[in-house]
Amino acid sequence: MSRITLPRGTRRTPLAVAAATTAVLLAAVPAAAHVEVESPGAQALAENVRLTFSAESESATAGITELRVVLPKGIEPADVTYGEGPAGWKFTTTADGYSVKGPAVKVGADVEHSVVVRQLPDAKELAFKTLQTYGDGKVDRWIELGASGGDDHGHGHGNPAPVLKLKAAAPGARTVSPSPSSPASASGAPAPTAEKTPVGSSxxxxxxxxxxxxxxxxxxxxxxxxxxxxxxxxxxxxxxxxxxxxx
The missing domain is CATH 1.20.5 (Single alpha-helices involved in coiled-coils or other helix-helix interfaces)
Structure with missing residues (x-):
């Protein structure tokens, strides 16, 4: 039986085509941008816990200018203080959480910031809904709880919120008293008390x-x-x- 031998260049063609096709497909799939929250060894009811948030950029034309975080149940805005963040960014509390914003970072650059929480609630996990805003006004919404129903990219709906898993509370751990809510108490000054003015003193x-x-x-x-x-x-x-x- 005679054996058919293909030319050397012809035998390589299928392999070359497969490699080229794979490269094209990989290039066509965008990177899975997301926002993450981390705190190594975080435990329920732990006090003065530092949380680090990292937000990946998804824009090729504008830099990130703001991250707004909605706090989960059990953490009040007054319980959070600012740690570190991009140069020139400011921290402000909101009705349901806090915001860090400032000059746009370099296009394509990710943003990382940290906050310190007075005490974590007694829970197994905490979800921090996050809105990521760019200099051109575009907003990535990482707000969905549970399984994601979206494309894992912040432009659409159904994008997963960053979640922090917590270990069980340490034995004997208790919930501390609520954070002071009045501005005077928050600043460390004693709260004003009502005083009666004696008759005839004015x-x-x-x-x-x-x-x-x-x-x-x-x-x-x-x-x-x-x-x-x-x-x-x-x-x-x-x-x-x-x-x-x-x-």
Whole structure:
């Protein structure tokens, strides 16, 4: 039986085609951008825990300018303080979490920032919904809980929120008292207390006292009492004098 031998170049063609096709397919698949939160060894009810968030850029034309994080149940905005972040970025609390924002970072650059939480709640995992904004106004929404129903890219809907897994609470760990909510308490200054102002210690109080006494001052009342005593003494003197004359 005769054996057919293909030319050397022809035998390599299928391999070359397969390699080229694979390269094209890999190039066509975009990188899976996402936002992550990490805290090595995090435990439920642990105190003063540092959380580090890393947000990957998905834009080829604009840099990231803001990350807004919605805090999970059990963590209040007052429980969070800023750690580190991009140069020039500022930290502010919101009604349901916090925001870090500032000048746009370099196009294509990822953003990392950290916060310190006063105490983690007693839970198995915590989801931090995150909105990632770019300098051109585009927003990546990482807000879905549980299984993702989207394309794992922040532009659409159904993109998974970053989740932090927690270990079981340490034996004896307890929930600390709630964070102070008033601005004065948060700054470390004692909360103002209501004090009663003694009557007569202010012009307004003095005016009120005069009105309560019928408009007469204490000096006027003293004069009236003195006049009455003089009149009584005079009457007694006259009565005694008349009795002595008649006798």
């Amino acid at each position: 012009p307004q109080a003095a005016d009120t006292a005069k009105e309560d006494d019928g408009g007469l001052s204490s000096g006027a009342w003293a004069g009236i009492v003195a006049a009455i005593l003089v009149a009584v003494a005079a009457a007694v003197f006259l009565v005694r004098r008349r009795g002595a004359a008649q006798g």
